[in-house]
Amino acid sequence: MKNSIFNPLVISCFVFACPAYAAGLSGVSERSAGQLEEVQVTGSSLANRGLADAEAASVGTVLAAQIAHRPALRPAELLETIPGMVVTQHSGDGKANQYFLRGFNLDHGSDFANYVDGMPINMVSHGHGQGYTDLNFLIPELVDRIVYRKGPYYAEAGDFSSAGTARTSYARAMANQTVKLTAGENDYARLLAFGGVAAADGQLVYAFESQQNDGPWQLPEGFDKANGVLKYSGGDRKQGYSLTAMAYEADWTSTDQIPQRLVAEGSVDRYGSLDDSTGGDTHRYSLSAEIWSVLNDGLNLQSQFYVVDYALRLSSNASYYSRDNSDDPEVRGDQFTQFDNRLTLGGQLDFTQALSAVHELRYGGEWRLDDINDVGVGFSQRGLIYDLFASAAVEEQALGVYSSVHSQWTAWFASIAGLRYQTIDVAVADKLDATAGGSDREALLSPKLSLRFGPFATTEFFINYGEGFHSNDARGVVRRESAVPLISSSVGYELGMRSLLANDIQLSVVAFRLDLDSELVFVGDESTTEPRDASRRQGLEVSVFYQPVDWFVLDMDVASSETEFKQLQVDEGQVLGKYVPDSVEQVFAMGASIDLDNGVYGGLRLRYFGPRKLTEGGDVESAASKSVNANIGYRFSNGISLGLEIVNALDERDDDITYYYASRTLSERNAGIEPQLDRHSHPMEPRTYRGTLAYHF
Template structure:
């Protein structure tokens, strides 16, 4: 028997075995929704006869079972468990879950890549822990630490997994799939200011450590963090809060449609937030922040869902800034190299650790976003997601970190300013293939992002605002086109995931251009020994882009610095 005959015989035997398996088993499928809002519940667990699966983003599930009937147990953290008897294979059933109590006993180490135990615990944290700012939202992520300097209006300094990620250089941050990181930002590459996000509108957050996720591109070296806003409200809410240092916050989320509209798959709400504080420092911060957000979702037939959202944000503040420890010890505004006190007219006298040296520092920022997303469940277990987004952004900062080190007469005050438009598209085509009780999920994604930064300037100025020297100025254009392919096989206690993405970036500054492409392979494998313990191996390559000004200035050197990672470990409950 030659090789060709052997191959044909093998294919024939596999076909016969697959046909016998299909005859012996029946397909049961359904959709799990929230009984109050009629919205799909993602990552709900479905159990029957020792088999299990989890629901997709659209709430759908599918299982193959012996016999033409079965009883399925459906549960999700925060909802009441429900047993459903299914007697009609291949006919999709809708299962509605009502709100219930929260119990940690329900948390299990899951074999599913998209529904691990951390996702469940994240939802638990979001429900139970007090959160009234985007800083509080970031603190919910295990292993992520933040620090704030130069007042409350700037993006936080992020520390995660051994990385000093600056303001976001090594952490990919997004909201509803829209990038938060700003490329070629005048204050720092990857600058990720989350202050436009109202905590009361957040339904879930997802995070991952390392460069191991195919759908995450630029800045996903230490990891990624994505927040998802609510599609529907279970109730309206208005809150008023106050505290020391003239601190107060007013926030509200208002449901706009009736219960009947919700049952028909239509939801709309608006949310607003206003913050003010003077802070604990001698120089009053006069921090102000205003947020407004609105979202509308509509179920278009049985298989399509439209989501439209828009938000606007503005903030201004006067930072106290950093001060040298030696000035605090001396109890004066500053001391020279000989230890003599220096009295500066721009500073508060005398100084302590709540004082300031340069009172001319200040900041302002605005951001307006618009997103449109269409999710479609196609035939034969195909699904399609299309998303368009637009952002208009402004940033102004007067900052002085060296005081009089460089200019003894005028001081070292710098002025940073930029205006930006960002356009983008994300597309994802997925198919779930069921091979007995094994599931193969294939995903093809494409994306495009364009940043147009108008007149970003970085100048040295006097304390009265007079111009001294231009450090950097000129329009920046930056494009990022990407595509990725991802395959995930779930069979029994094993999960195997492999994929690769390609990113092509175009940089333009002062009418000079550079282009660069990078390929990032990923590989993950998990073995879930029980509901308490799981072993995993992860490996992958990631990258973060460099500022377009540096790329052009360095003639394309270190345009897309790569990061390589590998993890071997276990999850244990």
């Protein structure tokens, strides 16, 4: 992609001038289409957007009450409240999860943007993979809401948002204090103290968490996590502020995916490992501020600022002994260690201006700087690098300005028209080859348009169009050979319908298409992502929410999609096929929850994760997986509560993740056998029981 010829000043003037012209038009509604009215109910996220308030049928807000009794294995599984989202893991508990949505294997977050209290979580030019999204620092008990928007239809959404965005917010106030102890099989233990207190003129929310876990693996994971949050807030989300400090550290030994040929022949246990020194350690320390201001009548400002200190060191071995020459007496194996040390700082200014009874203008800008002191990878033994083959310092700066006009033209027709102008500048200093670094700059203009028709009685329809993008790793952008573009664009389309079938049944149906200029594909034997050719994905999503009484909720989500490269993939003259490896095709999720006045509460979740094509030709597929998680508990009148959680309640022997690539074991290497193509899987954890004792005061 060539640098844009558009001048940023000209674009900014165009973005802000067009909405001002629209302000002169008249209309009938007293509320703009952009205002989002929340319905405070427990249940499906669909229920938390009222008719005549949403921008698309694929947006939603998940409230704290919906999370409170939801059984889950990992913190990031909170994102499975987003219809069609699947969260898995192929390594240790301290590593970022694998995310699947809308036909994507998002790997660790490549095309879905995540924010926590206004801070972007996706990492650019990361040591393990572009868009790396580690949410293991999340404390579910503190979450106040998750606002999600699928697709690239929103001007305020920037990098990594082609598939959508999720914005998670911690509570600004809590009425009680809680001490919570959870214990389970495989030396699982979690101690959490959290709550809220009045302090000066505001509210202080705090949480301190300690967790350990060995897991079901033959090689004990030894996962240790320490986590803390302090959040001080004053005022409200119209005129107020929040100041937040977070600190998170973790270390672990991981059991990576293993070849199925060894499991089938019985030489390696299903929960076994071929390298007992893989694993890692990480930390994340952050300070952030959010400020809500009313500047004058009709003009509001939301400001966000943050600074994050982050580091990761990760040792992996996906192919075991494929690199070693069989005749070489020295055996080293294929283990490699990736590292990343950075400081990230930035902020966003978001203005909303009521222009008339018909039009509302939203505009703003965001800036982000990643100062990466050292990012690289080297071959290692037992986590110690002996052959460092990539090490660089990277400075990456992103600036985006945007504007959108929210217009309620009639009682049954509304529109949102927007533009985003994005620039990204990178500078790479290679620490091993002074001639290999360089710099680059690219810019992109992305139009957006959303149309809403209705509500007609209790049904409304949506048409959405938007262009988005993801950035690519700066190190691959500046290299002299086989360079990739800094920005890869996307185009998304969506048709949607939402309806209240009855007072207690809500339905959402969405058909979507998304075209990417370049696909980011996970490479199993290298444990990283690489940019590939243009792709297209399209699919259908259906969400149903049913709440006949206030203490019972039932919800169901179905998603089906197909993903293909736009051209046949060819490698050294051999035609491979057109499928994007490991793209999700079918997802089904269903859940029920109860919360009775007598103190009894519980939840039940079923998830089906369909088979996935593992090669471009589609001739090799993964198996489907299904899991059932459940919990039940009782709150006593004296503040004590007891709970039992069962993960994988049916004890399914399915896999969390499967890849297809070549590997070789030590015995195969010694026998002179070449690396063999095979499925490599990481199993779901077996049925696991966890009990919780909590005291609320």
